[in-house]
Amino acid sequence: MTSDLERRARLLGPHMTTFYREPVHVVRGQGVWLWDKDGRQYLDCYNNVPHVGHCHPRVVEAICRQAGALNTHTRYVHDMILDYGEALTAKFGHDLDSLVMVCSGSEANDVALRMAQAMTGKTGVIGTDNTYHGNTAAVSQLNSSKVPVGGYQDHVRQVPAPDNMAPVGGSLEGQAEAFARGVEKAVAELDASGHGVSALIVCPYFANEGFPTLERGFLDRAIAAVRKAGGLIIADEVQPGFGRIGSHWWGHERLGFAPDIVTLGKPMGNGHPVAAVVTRPEILTCFQEAFRYFNTFGGNPVSAAAAMAVLQVIEDEALVENACDVGAYAVGLLQELQARHDVIADVRGAGLFFGAELWRDGTPATGLCAAMVDEMRDRGVLLHSVGRHSNTLKVRPPCVFSRENADQLVDVMDAALGAVT
Template sequence: MQDIAARRARLLGPHMTTFYREPVHVARGEGVWLWDTEGRQYLDCYNNVPHVGHCHPRVVDAIAKQAATLNTHTRYVHDAILDYGEALTAKFEHDLESMMMVCSGSEANDLALRMAQVMTGKTGIIGTDNTYHGNTTAVSQLNSSKLPIGGYQDHVRQVPAPDNMVPVGGSREGQAEAFAKGVEKAIAELEASGHGVSALIVCPYFANEGFPTLERGFLDRAVAAVRKAGGLIIADEVQPGFGRIGSHWWGHEKLGFAPDIVTLGKPMANGHPVAAVVTRLEILTAFQEQFKYFNTFGGNPVSAAAAMAVLNVIEDENLISNAADVGAYTVDLLHDVASRHEVIADVRGSGLFFGAELWRDGKPATKLCSLMVDEMRERGVLLHSEGRHDNTLKIRPPCVFDRANADQLAETLDAALEAVT
C-alpha cells in the first residue's frame, strides 16, 4: 500500500482524496460487494454510483455491445440518445421534456446555472451554506467546504441550511419559515446589489447538508419567493434521484415542488461517466441561442446505452420498491442500535439513503464519527460521514441492497460502537 500511496501522490497530487485511514485497494465488485487486491470482501454501504449494483450484467452487456457497434459524438445523428431522452423525460410528472447530456454532475450544474442566467437575464445565485454542487469555477462558488480564491463572488448568496439537531430558526416546526426568510433576505440583497436572482439551486434531499428530515412543502415559501423575484428553481438530483429515496423517482417529488431545471449525474449509468440537464424546451432553446455549446462525449451512443440499461433495470427489478422496503427495515434496525448507544442522537433517512448522527456531551461527535468510519471499514463495511460537523454516518448503498445486507450492517455497527465508545 505504501508503494501505491507514493505513486498516487506523485501522479495525482498529495491531496488526492481517498476514503479511510487505510484506503481500500479495490480489485473488483459485484452487486453490493467489493473485493480488495488481497481478496477481502466488503459490504458497500456508501457507493451510490453503481446504482443497480456493481458490474450489473445488463449494463455491462449494453456497454460492450454498443462499443462494438458504434461510438461517436452527437453531431452525427443516432437513435440511442433520442430513445433514452424520451424514456428519461417520461419519468418527470411536469413539463420537463428536453435534456442535454454531459459527462458529470459538475458539468450539469454549471450548465443549469448558465441556463437560468440566460432565461432570466440576471446573475444572482442562491444556495445553502453547507452544500456541494461540483467542481467547475461557477459551481465551486456554491461549495461550503473550501473558500474560493478571492472569496465568494458578489452574485452568490448562501443561506442557512436545514438541520435536525440545530434547526434553522430554533425549532423543526418553524424551520421551513426560517429557511424561507433566509432566501428572502438573499433575494433582497441580490436585487439591491443589481445582480437580481437567476436561480435557487438545492439538492431536494439536502444530502450534503446531512439529509435532515423535512416535510412535504418545506420549500414552498422559498420557491414562491424566488419565482416572484423572476428566478428559476434548480433541483440537483445527483444523489437522491433515480428512485433511491424509495417513495418517488426524484427528491423534488417527495418535497412537492416542480423545478424548472433538474440536474442528474452519479447513478445515471452505473459508473459510466454520464450526466444530464433536464428542463423545458424554451429554457434549453434560449441557452442554445445564447451559447455555442457542444459536448464531445455527452450523449454518445455507449453512454446512452449504459443509461438506458440502468433505467430498464430499475424498473424490471423493482428497485424503487426495494429501496422503500429495505430502507424502512434498515432504519428500524438503526433505531434498535441507537437504543443501546446513547451517542446516536438521531436516526433518519428515506429509502436507501439513511444514517445516524452522533453527539457526545451535548456536542457533535466529529472525532467519534471519524473513528467509526474507519472501524466499520476494518470490520468489512464501507460507509462514510456527512453534515456540517461531519458527525453523521452516511449510508447510501447500491439499490440492490437487501434485508440480509441490512442485518450485517446493523450488527457490525453495534459491535463497532461497542468497541470505539
C-alpha cells in the same frame, strides 16, 4: 501498500485523499460487494455511483455491445440518445421534456446555472451554506467546503441549510419559515446589488447538508419568493434521484415541488461518465440562443446505452420499491440500535439513503464518527460521514441492497459502536 500510496502521491498529488485510515485497494466489485487485492470482501454501504449494483451484467453488456458497434458525437443522428431522452423525460411528472446530455454532474450544474441566466436575464444564484454541487470553476462558487481563491463572487448567496439537530431559526416547527426568510433576505440583497435572482439551486434531499427530515412543502415559501423575484428553481438530483429515496423517483417529488431545471449525475450510467440537464423546451431554446454549447462526449451512443440499461434495470428489478422497503427496514433497525447506544442522537433517512447522527456530551461527536467509519471499514463494511460537523454516519449503498445486507450493516455497527465508545 506503501509503494502504491507513494506512486499515488507522486502522480496524483499529495492532497489527493483516500477514504479510511488504511485505504482500500479495490480490485473487483459485484452487486453490493467489493473485494480488495488480498481477497477480502467488503459490504459496500456507501457508493451511489453503482446504482444498480457494481458491474451489473446488463449495464456491462449494453456498454460492450454499443462500444463495439459505434461511439460518436451527436452532430450525427443516432437513435440511442433519442430513445433514452424519451425514456428519461417520461420519468418526470411535469413539463420537463428536453435535455442536454453531458459527462458529469459538475458539467450539468455548470449548464443549469447558465440556463437560468439565459432564461431570466439575471445572474444571482442562491444556494445553501453547507453543500456541494460540483467542481467546475463556476459551480465550485456554490460549494462550502473551501472558500474559492479570491473569495465568493458577489452574485452568489448562501443561506443557512436545514438541520435536524440545530434547526434554522431554532426550532423544527419553524424551520421551513426560517429557511424561507433566509432565501427572502438573499433575494432582497441580490435585487439591491443589481444581480437579480436567476436561480435557487438545492439538492431536494439536502444530501451533503446531512439529509435533514423535512415535511412535504418545506420549500414552498422559499420557492415562492424566488419565483416572485423572477428566478428559477434548479433541483440537483445527483444524489437523491433515480429512485434512491424509495417513495419517489426524484427528491423534488418527495418535497412536492416542480423545479424548472433538474440536474442528474453519478448514478445515471452506473459509473459510466454520463450526466444530464432536464428542463422545459423553452428554457433549453433560450439557453441555446444565448450560449453556443456542444458537448463532444455528452449523449454519445455508448453513454446513452449505459444510461438506458440503468433505467431498464431499475424498472425490471423494482429497485425503487426495494429502496423503499429495505430503507424503512434498516431505519427501524437503527432505531433499535439507538435505544441501546446513547451516542446515537438521531436516526433518519428515506429509502436507501439513511444514517445515524452521533453526539456526545451535548456536542457533535465528529471524532467518534471518524473512528466509527474506520472501525466499520476494518470490520468489512464501507460507509462514510456527512453533515456540517461530519458527525453523521451516511449509508447510501447500491440500490440492490437487501434486508439481509441491512442486518449485517447494523450488526457490525452495533459491535463497532461498542468498540469505539
